[in-house]
Amino acid sequence: MADAGRICVGAIAGAFGIRGEVRLKSFTADPQDIASYGPLVTEDGKRSFAIKLTRPVTGGLGARLPGVDTREQAEALKGTTLWAPRDALPNLPDDEFYHADLIGLEVVDTGGRVLGQVRAIYDHGAGDILEVAGPKVLLLPFTREVVPTVDLTVRRIVVDPPAEDE
Known part of the structure; x- marks a missing residue:
């Protein structure tokens, strides 16, 4: 559920590899745009991540998150939704909607x-x-x-x- 100031733009689908890379599921029209909305926050607002995309992977995108250095840390984030500030997202034409x-x-x-x-x-x-x-x-x-x-x-x-x- 979105609040007035944030929109869910993706989720962490699990770990990818052994060095803390995550598999990221993007909910944006162009999946790679997820990295362009500034630091993304968790739904509870307690954690913030500057996303650095690494490569396309099966079922999404590979990404590095600051402070996530091991597979265990990445796997612990599985299911975490990522939220962008609404004002960071582009305005849509009148016939398109978030x-x-x-x-x-x-x-x-x-x-x-x-x-x-x-x-x-x-x-x-x-x-x-x-x-x-x-x-x-x-x-x-x-x-x-x-x-x-x-x-x-x-x-x-x-x-x-x-x-x-x-």
Whole structure:
């Protein structure tokens, strides 16, 4: 979950090698951009890391973190999420959104009926899918046709879900 000042941009997926290198999973559009947002902090804000990318590795990027010199230290960080200051991230065009900004938004249909709230966004390669939690869970393609309106100011998404097959 993001707070107003930070966005999760990656996670440490484990150790790589024996000298403290970590396998990094980047959540940025261009995975290598994760190193350009300044020092990243852990979710609790207690640790900060200046990321130095080393090479592409299976399942992500190899990276060095200051103070992480052994495989054991790197492995102990597995699962740690990395957060960037929101103001370090680029401004997006009007028709693009950070996933963190969509989580929790109210979702209504074109008639104004509340369907629930955005619980998650998934990307399985063919485009983003919104998971809407309400009386029933909906999975909706995040396309202009299905999602004609995203209003971050009023924290609402208007959707025109495809007709259900009965």
